[in-house]
Amino acid sequence: MELLKPDLTIIARSEVFPHLLTGTLTQIPCQPFIQHIIRIVQAPINRTASFPASSLIMYDPYCSISRDKWHKRRKTGGRIPQLRKKRKFELGRPAANTRIGSHRVHTIRTMGGNKKYRALRLDTGNFSWGSEAISRKTRIIDVVYNASNNELVRTKTLVKSCIVQVDATPFRQWYEAHYAKPLGRKQGVKLSEAEDAVLKKLDGASKKLKKKYAEREKTAKVDHALEEEFSTGRVLAKVASRPGQCGRCDGYVLEGKELEFYTRKLKTKKGK
């Protein structure tokens, strides 16, 4: 990290911005500058070995984002005079804006030497199906709704508590193996041999096995709304982890009242 500043100023001066001959990093607004640099660096230009893309950290640790309280006014409305300069423990870092794409996660050294995993692109997550109490790693297909900001839906940004569409096949596979019943299968569609074998498992099975599956059948019913989702191959889920902090996009499949709430929201949005 301490190598970053000198590296970027070299680029600024010599190659990329010849007109910024005297510019140092602190004099240029960081965010757009760094993103511009990254765009250039990622282009296939023969850069020197002193500038590998993996060490390109997307922030300046002393950027103008700070989480201090003394810039705010008091409850009475009075100003607070500045007592001190910005401190390192008050720092803030630019947002991750995690998108859907092939896995890209950067490690960040935080206060105390600890790590944060800033996910920049994610494509899979561990989603749990609450009522069945199982979790499966699935592909994230699309961001569908965000309660805070429609912009984040448009840019397909993964954040905690956004509603995503997730690939339903691992859950369906588990269900069919666990209950030996089809889930969300369309009528008259021919299944592959392997899938068929799973569903027909009980045909030549022992009495004990049949008894086990008969027990399971008692709780095998899946809510109608969820079954419909399975037939389309995509299931709505809510992200419950913070991708910009832990580098993972995990969550849970929407069911029951929550599913009803969000499908209604999506319908009204589509209706508009």
Added chain:
Amino acid sequence: MGTVDHMQWLSLLADHWFRRGAWVKNLPGQPTKIKTERSFQRQPNVFLNNKKHLLSGKGKKNLRYFKNVGLGFKTPREAIDGTYIDRKCPFTGNVSIRGRILSGVVTKMKMQRTIVIRRDFLHYVKKYNRFEKRHKNMSVHLSPCFRDVALGDVVTVGECRPLSKTVRFNVLKVTKGASGSKKGFSKF
């Protein structure tokens, strides 16, 4: 401030019931405005999607988490039976009451789910051997389980973790104030 037309009130109520959380005009006596919620309101400690619960139709009543805040404060009926979701409520949310227990008089109820109370006290001036009146205002979180709170009510508040920039206390008990003016000095 005239009376609200009966039909108008009924239609507003119907609006509220059929669309979860529609805008409700600030009816006299109702301190809170309800906004249309953009995200599903739920208590994080309650698992709503228990399979048996989902399939067998609704249980006798909705699953609800509530707790006893301790220190002898009774959790209100409305907190246990109600359907509101408030994560800053001391009875149904994620705040614990610890530290100071204070009381004050309600002066303003214009904020959403939080009120301003006034605490009066006497300050002794040694030189003159006498007291002077002083007061401090305090913003305090008011859970939706306390429904009939009016200006001038005496309110017991307990300290909790910071809930916002200025709110560190949470209403635990409301006692009807005498109909004295709120501006008057009342010592307790």
